[in-house]
Amino acid sequence: MSLDLSKLAKELSASSSEILKSPLDSSQVIHSLISIAENIEHAASIISTGYSNTRPYLKAEVVEQLLTKHPLPSMPSSWNVVSADGSHIDIDRHLPVPCSLINMGVCKLTYGETPLSELYNEPTLKINERDLCITNPSNNNEVELLTGQLLSLERAIIEIGTLKEAVADIKNNLPTLALVDGSLILWGLSGQAYKTYVREHFIEHGLLHHMDGIKKIADNFPLSLAAYISFPRTTEVINSIRASICEKSSDYCGEHCNSRRTNETPCSLANNLLDRDLFEIYLSAGERSPIYRSQSSIPHLYYGKHQIYFFYINTGQEIGRVEIPKWVAENPQLLNLSHSLIFDQCKRGQGYPVAISESHEQAVLNGKDRELFKNLVLQFMQRPGIRALTSQKERSKRSPWL
Template identity: 45%
Template sequence: MSLDFNKTLVQMADVVSRMKTSQNDRNLRLSLAAKIMKATRENDLKEKLSLAKDRPFLWANPSSELGNGHSPTELPEEFAVVAVDGSHIDVDRHLPVPCSLINIGTCILQYGTQPNAHLGNYPKLYSDEGLYLTEHGTTTREVAIEGPILGFKRTIDEVRELEKLISEIPPTIPTLALVDGSLVLWGLSGQGYPDLVRQEFLDKGILPILANLKQVAQNRTISVAAYVSLPRSTEVVNALRLYLCDTNAVECKRSCSNRMSPFKPCDLPNELLDRELFDILLKPGQRSELFFTNSSIVREHYNGHQIYFFYLNNGQEIARIEIPDWVATNKTLVSLTHALILDQCYKGRGYPVSISEAHQQAVINGSDRQTFKDMLSSALTRQGLPTYTSEKTRSKRLAWL
């Protein structure tokens, strides 16, 4: 046994002890923060937020008071839910062939007088030139599609598959299209990637798909939403933080961090999460007001495709639901999204059953990954090609002592 659990347990006990000591203070601050959110007036909040700029944290803009809750409407008699999820095998330098694989799982559930269900998965193997992004018209600028960049590609493949699923539903049936995770490609913010990457996954990727879905929604009732389970977002908390703040932007940048402020009264929500506050504010089944994100990646690169979100108490957890602007500005679609996601969570015992089924189709477990490697080696052997692995990988399979 390489991990000493006895030594680890001592450290765990210390962490838990510190958490217990701080829990009472955290609960008191949560309760007070929730009361302030409930009492905040929309005009006062928007005026304060409009004056805020250049802070070391991200905040959301609300469409109304922070603490409002909305109950669900009734379900339509006929409706459909489509969902996608994905998994991938990254490029492994210990394998004899450079390659990657993306597996997209799909689920179509139709409810009403003609209930139906269809599950599927679609693996795609990438090798050779498929492992690189290359700038059009040149062979000198390229970026390897691996690590987080492969994750971006998988996200785009998921949303593209979602677009196909919608086309399989009769246009007279109200349809909810769900993805697991976020509609915001957060990892593309900042200067970590060249423009080529942003162009591929934003300008040629998610933005045209969102535009196409918006166009389709002109002629039929569809909604698109992303479901974020157990979110760690603090955008609403940070809006409250700004509302309470009496510190100028210069001092704030100098002394405050993304997580906390040393100043009163804006230190009240230090390290609190959005979901913790809405766990107090929302009754089971209710959703929050709509908010839109101030993320730099959306503001600078989404070309008007604003992403809104709300929080939902599904009875088991507080989830974050993200929707595009054309859904957010249509009250009927917002209500439909709320009602259908809540129903999916009831059917899935706290998590949308459609996403859960799509996940089961998409997941690549440890056994699958080993089988993939074995199949690759066998394919090489049948063609009389050499198979090899690194000595590092070989050594991990052998017990020396």
């Protein structure tokens, strides 16, 4: 039976008065917060935003300034932008054999004197136990099935690996931006009780291995690695300002405040604000914020020389968050390359990086693709000599009787 839209409309209508409540105009509050933040001494903000887990919120570590703006830098005359994105089909327990599919889409664009584009995708089937599971190298009886959140993490690692392979094929040695959608922080591992071998599979042997490879390629020509997050809901910069103006100890804050709000002044100026709320007012089109260092526990504990930094950029259409590894953040040429080329990509893509959009189109698996994949697996399992069993629930879905 299809979705009953009339019932849903009644639910929405009943809730609309609460949903559509307009909060008081926050622009005046944000301007006050900006004025305060711009007058905080740099040394004091560094101390206030140093790594600490006693406050009830995640804050960013100040690197350049707590709050300042950087104009759009000049662009190279010719350049490359390379992006990789992925989509996947998870294990279906109703199929006769456990299997999953990860499809990688790649977009390689060259701009300038000799423009060029290359689009392709690479599907990877996981059907053997060695591909479907993470095995503890110290005990091969200890395995973790790659499904659900773990399969999403696996896809993220393969995206970075595919990006590394794509930039390794570049022959023109032009300045290049290697770009992925989403975060360079493996948030799916945060707060989880995964065993060490699982974490090492994704971080040390996965993400960091590929980032090492990209950094090595960057020795040959200007190459920046960045991740773009559209419409971010993060609050790390707001929380850094909050920590910098807080008149109480971090222990007091931990006992009396929460991650989004406080009753204490002047910190309450930051209540319920997002970073993008601040930078929508503070940044003009093309400008970026200072760079900040992430204090997420995952990179802080495990990323080593690839610590994650980030900045916000006004693309002209939205405030985007850009994450970069330490070696990009500390290289002014690569930092400016990231800034200028991401703005250009968003301008060409009507607010969103064109290379990411194109790689996504190559990777996306729609409903028809998913059904074709399922049918292909079922057809293969019907070959002579293969014993194929499927659930009665699956048969029922394929043969409705009413």
